[in-house]
Amino acid sequence: MKSHSSTLLAEVRTFRQNHPDVRYVDLIALDIPGHFYGKRYPIEMLEKVAAGSPLKLPQNAVLLGVQGGLFKIGDYCFNDGDPDANRRLVPGTLKPVSWESQPLGQMLITSDDTEAPIEFEPREVLAKVLERLHHKGIHPVVAFELEFYLFDKKLADGLPQFARDPLSDDADDQPNLHIERLSRFSDVLDDMAQTAKAQGIDITVITAEIGPGQFEINFGHLDDGLRAADWAALFCRSTRGVALKHGYRASFMAKPYLQYPGSGMHVHVSLYDAAGNNLLAAHQQQPLRHAVAGCLELLPHCMPIFSPNHNAFRRLGGTVNAATRASWGFEDRDACVRIPESDPRNLRIEHRLASADANPYLVLAAILVGLEHGLEAKREPIAPLNDDRSSGTDFPVEMLDAVRAMQHQAVLRDKLGAEFVDVYCENKRQDHLAFQQEIHAREYRWFL
Template sequence: MDAVCSDLLAEVRAFRQRFPDVRYVDLISLDIPGHFYGKRYPIEMLEKVAAGSALKLPQNCVLLGTQGGLFKIGDYCFNDGDPDAPRRLVPGTLKIVDWEKQPLGQMLITSSGTEKPIVFEPREVLAQVLERLARKGIFPVVAFELEFYLFDRQLRDGLPQFARDPLTDDADDQPNMHIERLSRFAPVLDEMVETARAQGIDTTVITAELGPGQFEINFGHLDDGLRAADWAALFCRSTRGVAMKHNYRASFMAKPYLQHPGSGMHVHVSLYDEAGNNLLAANDQQPLRHAVAGCLELLPHCMPIFAPNHNAMRRLSGTVNVASRASWGFEDRDACLRVPESDAKNLRIEHRLAGADANPYLVLAAILVGLEQGLEARREPIAPLNEDRGSGIEFPLEMLEAVRSMQSHAQLREGLGAEFVNVYCENKRQDHLAFLQDISAREYRWYL
């Protein structure tokens, strides 16, 4: 037995000893739209997998649409026989699931690192980007911030209702950032944080955001980009589960209300060399400017990643603190790329454009490719918003246009992998067309 299997087996056995009532473990992985798929394994079988037994799932699970259906994408799904593909357990991710009625475990799985990785699996796409950067002596430090809304558990005519204040039983329908809201919703927020920490997630600051029932929770900085994206994905899963326990719905939908702010995924990224020096801070911060330029140049071609669905595009309509063009600025929350005030050691870029429902692995991969290409091209960026409030680069705000822009971009195909770009763009195109196959009440009002 090799060292990896030995460590995994020790992890499973320690988990069983700590949680003797757990009979099943969910083995989960994120698909292209950002949903978890997987299988529920008896804990005894998990020991066998940890010891080296084969773990396989259908390759095409990764290609599921938002509603779970499969689309014809090249030869995948309908002309390939729906083959299995090997997966492996991700060490250190076996954790308790305590928001369900009976205790369960969960553990991440991935094709990354197997003998035949799935080139369009989101975690594998990020892994390849990180490995390439490491070969170049570039080591990112990453922190995610996620905004989300709480709604009442019961929908009304299919529409979400404001979360009810636990103290007054009134609808929390007043947009504000008052600290009292954190106190009123403390029971559910506290359990969300504690549950996240039980998953190994370093949760830090909690903020009551501008929207009614809207909050933001930040995570600690990590020098492991894969783990940082794991945290973001797992946080969404556990937060939804805890909210249901408290008779709420937690949603990371990017724009649930037209009249209120949307929810974003903010990603802080620093880049270091092997000695721990901040690459962005060298030479009077010239590399920072180059990295910003590369990120801004690539951004319009990454829109299907940053705004992965029709609703996420709605968020980019000029509301508060959301850019409608690719822009940057120092301490400016209207910019896509904000450079927070910090010392040289912690100099970083905060990428603010992605919706909260974007796939965290792919968002981080796209950001890193932009930074990488900027450092290599060494071009000057456009003027920051601090100097010119009209500065910015247009990006597509309609999905099919965004897909065309992404699919044809040579540098993005090189940075993320041509096969991934082809598969992802076709998945988004098919998903968008499927969404449009419905006649809404508004359509009857307009055209009947």
Template sequence: MNTRTTADDSLLQEVRTFRQQHPDIQNVDLLGFDLAGRFHGKRYPIDQIEKIAAGGMLKYPQNMLLLGTQGRVYRIDDYAFADGDPDTPRRLVPGSLVRVGWQREPLAQMLMTSGDTAAPVCFEPREVLAQVLQRLRRKGMQPTVAFELEFYLVDRQRQDGLPQAPRDPLTGLQDQTAFDIDSLYRFSEVLQDIVRCAQLQGIDTTTMLSEDGPSQFEINFNHSSDPLRAADHSAMFCRIVRGVAQQHGCEASFMAKPYLQHAGSGMHLHVSLYGEDGENLLSRHEGAALRHAVAGCLAWIPHTMPIHAPNHNAFRRYTSGTVNAASRASWGLENRDACLRIPQSEPKDLRIEHRLSGANANPYLVLAAVLSAIEYGLEQGREPIPSLNEERSSGVEFPTDMLEAVRRMAGADFVQAALGAEFVNVFCQNKRQDQLAFMDVITPRECQWFL
């Protein structure tokens, strides 16, 4: 197979310009994103990146995308164990070469993808989203999206293996406050460093707020008409937050439910949909299009939970009884208890805020699923169940156990049609085996209860 890339004059110029602007940088981390929602890759000398941009060879093991949460290689059909673990071609993602702002040594990073190569990998998360976006564009639909990400700062020291709140930099005491504007002041050094590093990488952050849990924060991004780049930025932002936190003597966690007694961390996704004439498609037919889109999202939720809740812990957000975490698929106007919140806005800005996903969900797959669900709803033209504003108990049950969630997703023909049958097959097998591996241990509590 020819793994040589095609020379791209604009990409080559991007690399050369970057080298001129950052002469101290000698190495670049080349990053891909896998099914488990983690970056993998290699560190290259920057002159080799320039050679790749000029048309040089770039390839990477295909099966790196399939690793489980702990880096395990699972037996999924013929992948990994019976296919010879092949390399497949990759290409550099234009516009993604940026300086890494939290490392002591000068360093840059750049994204790579199998998309638009001679052999795209159908289960690469970025490629799954790219295919969905191409389909929407062919139908005259252009999404505008914005991510919101919640995370906890936690102390490096564990208590009986469990996380605990970090020490207040001013008092030395453990932080226990929530919704406190002064938390932004007490942890201002790390938070401002996060924003600085994000902006250095071209990530357009907006508001910052202290959330419901101790040392829990949310940082929002501006709406973007480039959904693929928005997902890139969401993925890179998590890496930034973790890296900056380490430099400040603590850790950052996007774990969906690090504390049972406190609020979980979510990934909220705002989506508008525009036509070729610039009209907001969700505002058509006096709001009927919005209701149809909502109905599509509600129909998809029970069949895509492994995407929204990617591990055992993520399902705890829906069953712990804390505020603003829905336990059923629901919708509502200006209602944060609903999975789908419709913020009050002008018709041109009408959007759906999809609030179901955990903060550690894969942003590429979440966006691909939500956009496909909206597309499905618009084409089906069905009315949704009553909103929470109309009927407080309204909602559709969804699985809160990974094995049942995988079974539902694997059997959903409409999900396979939209996201790709082979992707759904591989993803569901990966999640099923991850869950079985997680459960394959006898815990101290089992011995306390059943010995």
């Protein structure tokens, strides 16, 4: 612990030397819906925390709903006295914030690896899954891909407007994959990429997607699953900030337009042993088939994680490359689980079902549990789409059905933690019910 503190202290002191104008640092963590919460610390106090002073925040901040409210979940929030819980600084994440009007820093915090981790904190859930896999000699390598839309900064009666083409000042309202869109929006996209790199994120490929104003960013592969999820979370935060600085609004909302494709979170995962051998490629790729079968078996029970809100369910089906059933296939983007063409060393799955606004820690945890379950159960998967275009199993397409499918699933309760599953399902149930507590103008048009 002493060496750990000395490393953190050196990181803070180096940051202060390199950024003498920064007076405050945001200490941030991701809650269940995938929003950052935290506190703004004076840089002098951060140095004390790095040296070993306690860092405490309310435990129940993790339980916040989408709108920031607290729900009664068991005894949490209203019958537990709202206790504090210890957090720790995540080494290597203290970085400058360039999109604010004043010099600022930010640093990730977490309860994992503390004396009393919060069982339902998303980062802790993933940390436990990764630790268990490592003990079994399984070492994942992970890469995220995130799609998002650019909108005009100003909303029109609460509705998004197409981003303005900076060259013509016309609305970018034409769906296309043209490379020219990257050129027209190069200023903001380049700033997003450079800002992400300043956060320590390895940005690779940038793609203009099909939807108007829609783009995709790919990240490099990592043998540290926690860090890979950190990258995805931090990228969302920095991208929103950079977009506002350029006069745009960036959104990872799953389905902002009914008539255009939604935004997804694609996750590439390969599994290696301690010697660096690809476990999925062994024995004529039989473990790959078992892993796929496990993912597909658990997928219908993980829908509240992959589609975490009402809007995310709108993304499923009816548009390009959005599956309506749990399916798999080789080089097939209509499948939930795609097997990209690769050599045995790089053989992997690409999990394509999650929406872009899903919680990256929980998405990765759910995928890894599916792979782990498949390797243990050793079952054969259903036919791939390459052999049968109708192959697939149904999954829930409404939140309350999805919550019911998740809450009592034995494998998830065992491998993600029963306390997490109960808390998460109740959080999603309460968010969904809260969403229904507003009468839309359409109801008056239809029924008044």
